[in-house]
Amino acid sequence: MGPIRWSSRFTRWKDVDASEMKIFLGLLLHMGPYTLPTIDRYWNTDTFYKTTFWSSIMSRNRFQLILRFLHFADNSGDSNDRLYKIRPDLNHFNKTMREKYVPDRNLSIDESMVLWRGRLVFRQYAKNKKHKYGVKFYELCESDGMILRIKIYCGKSETVTEMGHAADVVFELMEDYLDKGYKLFTDNYYNSVSLTKQFTGRETYICKTLRSNRKENSKDLVNKKLKKRFCVIFQSNQMLSYYSALRKTIRWPKKLFLHILEMFIHNAHLLFRKATNSDIRTLKFREAFIAALIGDKMPKKSIMPNRRETFHYLEAIPPTEKKARPTKPCRVCTAEKLRRETRYFCPVCEVKPALCVEECLKKYHV
Secondary structure (H helix, E strand, O other), X not given: OOOOOOOOHHHHOOXXXXXXXXXXXXXXXXXXXXXXXXXXXXXXXXXXXXXXXXXXXXXXXXXXXXXXXOOOOOOOOOOOOOOOOOHHHHHHHHHHHHHHOOOOOEEEEEEEEEEOOOOOOOOEEOOOOOOOEEEEEEEEEEOOOOEEEEEXXXXXXXXXOOOXXXXXXHHHHHOOOOOOOOEEEXXXXXXXXXXXXXXXXXXXXXXXXXXXXXXXXXXXXXOOOOOOXXXXXXXXXXXXXXXXXXXOOOOHHHHHHHHHHHHHXXXXXXXXXXXXXXXXXXXXXXXXXXXXXXXXXXXXXXXXXXXXXXXXXXXXXXXXXXOOOOOEEOHHHHHOOOOOEEOEEOOOOOOOOEOOOOHHHHHHOO
């Protein structure tokens, strides 16, 4: 970054406290379900985009300043760790879930992709995923979708043991749940005979499909000819649903941070439903979560009575320079394709419609 000009908004920076950071995160999260093309349009006063929600809580310049300087780690950190900019958030998620929640017996490992088309050394291409380009997340989940532990794939720089990358991923995600009698369900990408043997020795059971080209496969098993509707192994593949990370940010650490934050919200929603036996929908819970973050700054619900609940009346149309008693076409009669002029209008309605006395007044406000 070059020298800052005196007119730059950067010169008006002031420190952020916890309360303001919660408000900022609430606004940022709400940009997910309420999508506009760019961030500045949330504060746009143009008729196409006008909304007062964001501007009534925080100014556009302040929001963009916080977003610009949002960091999660010291930039002078360990440069050998490709994830050092997001490492504190990643570790915090895994630590919190390990210490605060005990999962049910059935667990699942799968992967998801966070959309990212920019330049990034560990960006992945996945042909069969919804987002073909992005950052790959390995996730250990409960059968109901609760996310227990996450690992971000950061490319070939990772150290790989003799078992191979897939087995290393499984061991890293399961390290807190071995020797406890859990059942792990995976797809055939993670499966191998050697991994199954090692997990069996750690009192952990694996249920998965098996690729025919894996090392140590039984020849009898691989060469076995199966008839239609018969199988040798049972599989269970848990699909994980989650909110896509917000697409308005520029730098990848902020995008991954938001994805991890939304995983927390996803887990909180599942925990709330379990604790209260509630069937609250995901979006409704998310909106309540955002409102709690914003707190007292949350706009109060405006009580806008509909036309039926408001007392409407008629007034004479004010005189003009040319006419002392001007008239206008009645709004109701015109809609009914009748040509009828009236000297009265409703001053309560926003559009100030011209209306005939009695019947047209009643029809318009029903």
